[in-house]
Every structure is written in C-alpha cells, then in structure tokens.
Amino acid sequence: MKIIMGQNNMISETYEVHKSEELGRYLIAARDLSPGDVVLTELPLVFGPKAMFDPEASMPCVGCYKPVFTDVGERCSSCGWPVCSGHCPGLKDPRHHGVECAILSARPECVLDNMAEYYRHDALLPLRCVLLQHTEPDKWKNLLELQSHMECRTPGTEIFDEANEFIVEYLMNSFINKLDNSIKNKYLKEISEDLLHVMCGIIDTNALEIRLPDGAELNALYSTTCLMEHSCIPNTKHLFKISTKDSNNFYRITVKAVIPIAKGNHIATMYSHALWGTQARRQHLKETKYFSCKCQRCSDPTELGTYLSAMKCFGDDKGPCDGIHLPEDPLDEETEWACSKCPIKVNNSQINMLISQMGEEVENVQMLGGSVNMLENILCRLSTFLHPNHYHLYSIKHSLVQLYGRQASYMSEEILDKKIKMCKDLICITKTLDPGNARLSLYSAVLHHELHSALLVKSQKAKSDGTIKTVEEIKPFLEEAKGSLDIALLTLRDDVEETSGKKLFKVIEESKKDFEKFCKEKNINV
C-alpha cells in the first residue's frame, strides 16, 4: 500500500494518520470504506512468546513456539534454551532466535528444575525489541515511536515493579551484564534498565496477541496497526497469517473494515472484551491502556439498548419493585445506579463488588466443566439480581445452549423451545454489540449453529398427539435451520485462517452436509 509522507500526517489510499491531544496518533478513513475492504496489511516489527501463566505447561520452542517436553527434549546447542529440535529453522532466523541466542548464551548453565523462573519466555520480546537496533535499524526507529505510557509506569506502581523484577532485572542480571564488551557493542550499543522499561511499556500498550495452532501465544508489534484507536463498537477486524509455510509472510496482519466507514471517520479496533459490561471494560482500559473510554456504547447506560449491565431492582424493606437499575452516568466512576421505577439508588462501588463476585462464581462453574444442572442453578440464582440480558447470564446461557438438545435427557420439546428462545435472544444482543462480527464472530456462529440444531431436532419430534409431522409442518423449521447454518458459515468467513475459527467452520460444514442429506432422504426441498 502506497504511503505518502504529508507535512503533519501520513496518507495512504485507505487511511490517514492524524494526531490529537486526547488520542495521540490515530487513523481515519481516507475514502469511504465498505465491509470487507482491506484497510492495511503489514508485517510485524517484532514478535515473541507471551508469558506462560501455568508453570506446569510445556514450554514453547524458542525457534517455532511448538510445545516441547523439557525434561527429555533438546536444548539449543549455544544458549541451552529448550527447542523442538536442533534443526528447527527458527533457531537461525534473526526474526526468531537467531540473534537473541548470542545474548542468551551469556548464561552458560542449563537447569532442569524451577524452569519457568529460569527460562522466562516473556522476557524474549523485550530483548528482541532492543536487538532491532542491530538487526533492523528502520524498524527500531519505528518501534521507538510507539506509545509507552512511561509517565504512568513509575517506580512503586505494580506494573513497573513487576516489569522490573521479571523482565528488566532478569535480562540485565542473567544475560546483559554478563556479556563480553565486544558482543554488547555489536548488538546492544544502546542498552539500559530504563530502555528495557520503555520496551515493556511499548509492549503492554501496543502488542497484539497471536494464537498459534499448537496453543502457544505470541505478542507482536506492528507499526501502523498499533496506531488504531480503541472503540467498544469497533469498525475493523484483524487477521494474522499464521501458516509457517511462507516464511516471508510470518504473522502478516490484515486489517479489514467490517461495517461501512465513511471518509473522515475514525478507524477503530477493540482493546477490551466485547462481552464485558461498561464498568469492567472501562476499568480494564484505564488500568492497562491508561485512558477512559467515552465511546457511544460506554456513554449509553443501556449499552445500545442491550441492557448488558442492567440489574433488577434491589428494593427496600418492602422488597424490590419490577424496575431495573442502570448507571445514571456510566462515564462517572462514582455514579449511582437508579431504579427505573422506584426511588432506590445503589452506588457504583457496591454494584462493582457484587458483579465481580458473581463473575468469579460464573467462572468457577465454567472451569468445573459446567454441567446443565450447575449452569441452570447459577442461572436461576443470578437471575434474581440481574437483567435477563446481563453479561454474566449471557455467558451462562451461551454454555447452556451448547448442552441443551445434545444430551438424551435434555431433548424434550420444552427444552428445545427454551434453547431456541435463548439462541435468538443471544443472537440479538451479539448482533447489536458487534454488527460487523469484528470480535464476536465465534460466539455468533455457535449460536446460529445451535439454533439450526434445535430447529432440526424439533422438526423430527412427534406432535403432542403422537403423530409424525407432515412435510408441510416440517418445512418452516428446516428453512429457518438452513438460513441459520448459512449465516453461521458466513459469519466465520474471515476466521478460517485462525485455529478455533477453522475448527468451528469444519464442524458447521459437516452439519450442513448432514442437513442436506437429511433433506434429500426426506425428499424435502429447502
């Protein structure tokens, strides 16, 4: 894509880079963009493995990030870090392990216990960042222009102290301070604790997460994509090239418009979770990206009419009324939540505490495997306090619809009807929050797939008088099921490059074949 340097901004055919006091640099559309239009595509400046949260998990190979069995597996012959094989091509590739190996070799010993502390894979990306000054000076210049928010990351803050202990001191004490001057002068002319802190700030502010098919997760920095501002109603989606066959295109990112973006409008992505309520999203953005989101969704107490954060009336001594609590000013952290029908008000901190406790309960149930019984119990309990569209209930219902109608004991007409209603309600919320499937395509595809399956099972059920449904009676169910399957596949069209998108796409394609076979056998034309 052609990029022309302007006086104050850079202009391409699809976007312009602008700057403001509030947003820093951001992108606007240089022409009208339609859904599916490519806004930009670029290779990463640098990438590296993410932190491993589970010390028991297998470590990623430093050359290709495939999980390696460290107790029996091989080690890099120079630095001793775990690798999938001594012949892994990534070991020599400067974008992967090729250059960092010279630095990591400064610590010659090789241990087998307490390995997660010894081989800190999350320190590799900051190291690869500083090594760009030697390997790719142009990229180094670009990287230094990215925002680091060092003004907020001062000594004594949790984020600074963590980065200091786990990344900066680890890199300095284990490797950099042990380097021969000749190696240091060759690779790291500019190096200091402060510079490593800036790298940590740049990574935390800008990095995008890439999930690889083997389960490993990488962080990557991109010079233009990282300029996109956040909106809780994003108008773009990004996809990564993760196939390792084409090494010239490793982790190429492509940003596409998902809804029409008129010339001059801001081009935005989403840094937070689309299915969290406003308070949770804003708190997350404040803590991790240091700004207070004021987008249309955050400013609207009903979150675009979805009521995703709404609570039922808390009531007084006489009990609750049938009103709902919404924040009076969702952009104010001290806001009160007023009932729509009675004078009861509850303060924001109380609501936040309750919601986060409920969130933990929901998470626990889901981590325990969430049987239908467990999910129905928690749904029933939380429904006393939460609006039916609340995001905690969305999450429980999304799990339930994948169990209803699929197990012998949950196939009754009543359960199928319940499943159909839940799917339709959740589809409606999902569509409102993410009309272009920028972030919720997998959720949406699952819902459409489940809706199809409930309709299909229902079409085959005998009627209440025990007689079989006629073709004319079956047809409307099948037509709706087919439409739902087609939407599910269409929803995933951009996700097939990615592991979970590809898997789901295949499952739904199989369902479509079964569906067509069923229609053919019954001689029903839909």
Ligand SMILES: C[S@@+](CC[C@H](N)C(=O)[O-])C[C@H]1O[C@@H](n2cnc3c(N)ncnc32)[C@H](O)[C@@H]1O
């Ligand atoms: C990934 S960077 C985006 C590029 C950045 N503006 C720059 O100039 O390098 C993320 C930072 O941009 C700013 N930002 C992004 N979206 C914003 C928004 N909706 N409102 C306010 N600031 C925003 C915040 O400072 C945030 O930490």
